[in-house]
Amino acid sequence: MTLPTTDRAAEQTGLAALVASSADLISSLQDAGGAYPASPTFSAYAGYSWFRDGAFIADAMSAYGRAESAERFFDWCARVLESRRDEIGAIAAAARAGAPVEDAAMLPTRFTFDGRAGDDEWWDFQLDGYGTWVWAVAEHVRNHGADAARWAPSIALTVDYLASSWQRPCFDWWEEHAEHVHVSTLGCIAAGLRAAATLGVLDDARAALAASTADEVEAFIRARGVADGHLSKWVGSTAVDASLAAVVGVMDVVPAASALGTATIAAIERDLAVDGGVHRFLGDTYFGGGQWPLLSCFLGLAHARAGDPDRARALLAWAASTAGPDGSMPEQVERHLLDASRVDEWVERWGTSADPLLWSHAMLIRLAVELDGATAPAPQETSA
Template sequence: MHRYNDSRLAEHSLALITGLQTPGGAYPASPTFSAYAGYCWFRDGAFIADGVSAAGAAESAERFFDWCAGVLRSRADHIRWIVAETRAGRPPEGAKMLPARYTFAGADGLDEWWDFQLDGYGTWLWALAEHLRRHGADGERWRDAVELTVDYLTASWSRPCYDWWEEHSDHVHVSTLACIAAGLDGVAGAGLLDGGREHDAREASAAIHALVRERGTRDGFLVKWFGSTAVDGSLAAALAPLGCFDPGSALGEKTLDALERQLTVSGGTHRYLGDTFYGGGQWPLLSCFLGLAHLAAGNRDRAVELYEWAAATATDDLDLPEQVAGHLIAPGMRQGWLERWGPVATPLLWSHAMLLRLGAELDTTAPLPATPTREGLPR
């Protein structure tokens, strides 16, 4: 095991995630945060499953995949209706598409949310394919759910929808497309699709790659959405771990440079310029994504720095937050969110999972600092 995954923080992260996983396999986004409590996201959950799978907790990841499959099977007729309507030129409105999050029992949420997001459905396919490759597992028990998801995505991938942050539903987001393409490529290569679906998956992925290169870049780097000039911290995931674009290519290098110059201070990465959520702080999970991309590009030293920054955001109880307030973009907006939803989500299971995932990629030659410093990281 890597020294990073052998550390006290990594051990706590794995124990926290697996301990909070429900009997049915869902991962709570955060156990106590008012707006997230009681819900599991396909996107967050898939990255969490990938993190614990990489850390060796294969059974936990497979229980999450079982949960995803159950959610999809229970909506099989609705998914087939969405696909049929879309292929007939009558794409359903966003409110009738699959939601981004579900209750632990797999039901739709009763409270209003920014729900139409496609990225999670690509991400669960990608995480499953990565798990099967990593552990040599048999994916046959998830085949029917995979087929439903592939049909849904190949019919719907080009539609505008909300992004990772539940914002900007009128745009086509590059990070969303990266999740979809990675998922389609993953299951196409895992032998889980019949000939027709495999063809459709590969064709859709190729179209996504071509369209991103045509409309999703600016000055040689990936951008937040088609037509934008801005970057988003989630774009690091398109390089690694999703692997949609080569981190060592000119596109990868320029994207990393833009993320570092525009969004990263020290080792802490913001979501995007103009972010006002809790004042627009720095997100440990985004620093881990950036670390994975740097590591894949061959810059191990920077990956270690980003890991150590993320680790240093842990509380005295070793819980990792969603974001920290040491370098806010919009400090005047923080109090309003504190009054609306309470303190920043802590622990956030996605943050813990990304620390595990980056730790799993780092070798044992560079030790962690004995005690991560928390200077400049108020919560």
Template sequence: MTSPVHTDLGALLAHSRSVITSLQEPNGAYPASPDFSAYRGYCWFRDGAFIADGVSAAGAVESATAFFDWCSDVLIRHESTIEEIVAGARSGRPLPDDRMLPARFTIAGDLGDDDWWDFQLDGYGTWLWAAVAHAQRHGLDAQRWRRAAELTVDYLVSSWQRPCFDWWEEHSEHVHVSTLGCIAAGLSAAASGGLIEGERLRSALEARDAIDRMLRHDGTADGHLVKWIGDDVVDGSLSSLIAPLGVIPAADPLAAGTVGAIERELSVDGGVHRFRADTFFGGGQWPLLTCFLGLAQAATGDRDGARRSLEWAASTATAARMLPEQVDDHLLDPSFRQEWIDRWGTVATPLLWSHAMLLRLAVELGEVVA
């Protein structure tokens, strides 16, 4: 592990919340990582939504609210683009991928000007889910985000069946199960949170039901969820569909099957890989994915396993209590590690998403963040 000393969990949790809130921009955006060359200056809807959910669970209410305000402002600013996308889909002439909404925006909420693997749908479902969960957790009025929610639902209903890049910004030719789960969670949240009504509500629920059928018919193999439709391997992100997203009920045999497959195929000495063919920085183990697995373990009744996942993720902290994107104890393909270091520098540290997931799992297990 990156830390040679025993981890003081309470101090690490307090530091994690402080890292996130202190690095948050005045307009509410969360930088993915403040110093990592490829991430600097950008905020992802997906990463940011999970970051906000983590600090919301840990009591940083104003921080999470500010992020969702940022999301709302960005979406309303790009309303005309969303309307064009929806109109194209309805007319049978969908816009090409490079005219869809991006996965990340600049801190100011603008489109980036560098090449990126941008067309991803997951973040738009995830921010809706996280915003409604935050409002319900703290007794807030989610109606402040109503117009942005309506735009998001229209976008997702029009486009959810399209192939796009996955969480890892790879394989744009596929429909990814984790992406479908994020979309389903967002549509469900918008409906249950009272942010949509009438025809928009009906369309959202129809899309949500269609996604559920696709997940269960085409998105599974051997009793577990799979990486993408038509595949048979697992991905570490699939734990999120069980918890915290709740798309697959914890009591469903598919939940236990997915947790078991990730434990068998992707977990080594407690830390979770993204997927078996991963070569990014050599294919290390990710603290945030280990925390997702821990949340799924807790939801399915394995709280001892969840506690071990929490302890492993905490053990990856540096001496300065910073959590990395990944660690290199058990690289899947070490020959690729230096190539990525030469390209982007050393692994992103701190990664705010890692800190947030540690908080989220710790709170789930009853830890108090002082």
């Protein structure tokens, strides 16, 4: 159905307002030291910032024109990494010696705002965020011409860490299945290493290491991370995961319009998308396995890159529809639960699911920029 012109205009006005308020919310909650809180109120996330979530948030803020916010996050990442220089050196040296450290000795996936690992137990060994933050830096450089040299030492540390560790099984984006090698994780690693190799801030040897390892990872994805013509959830699986939309969409590791890209998009649509909302994966039971607005936006970005802006706009509209009266966007909604019997156990454990989730707001911004070139309003001039 085609909306009347007045309804389309109202919809666009409402979307623009939600995009602007989302950027304002992210800015208002960003810690003074640069970290983005995952969610300010959800009990399991409060006080922590993830490299992965934060990198995608920074990319959205950069794309929207909030360059200073993105750079503050990159500065925070750099401080966290440089404070762990010795740990990273030991991890890389052990891998080279054929005696890799235990998972518990690898870098955590999330940190407190002051850069500590935190005291809470978590499913911590995840590699994807370390590739994602470097990819986001490169995107920011393209957006704004920023000088990445200020982050060069921490980018070099990241290359050492990922080049020595990329083949290891680890937890996925969702803190699950640590026994597997996940294809979306590999995509994030490949994107970060490729970015590091092309930023022009590394010494020749490390730039070559980043480039050659990126080649290895991408070849591995195509050789071992494909099933039935589409990217797979993990090596050896035939299922898909919605996080794969990032690999064929905004991160462009597999071009969205390629045969592998379009097949992956189609598989996500077939298995995980319902009425515009997107599930993480089949069998998800976290808070009942609801639909995630940020994943609708990732899938929208993949469609936009594949040449289908109409489907991308429909997914953007669905994501926007999850915002509450105050404009707050949740982690997930219960419109189409995969297993409604599993909601209460999570509520009893952690309270109601995260709302707001800054990553949801960020991906709405990022898809709006992709489709319509949305940018932050220019600062208002003030009279003397």
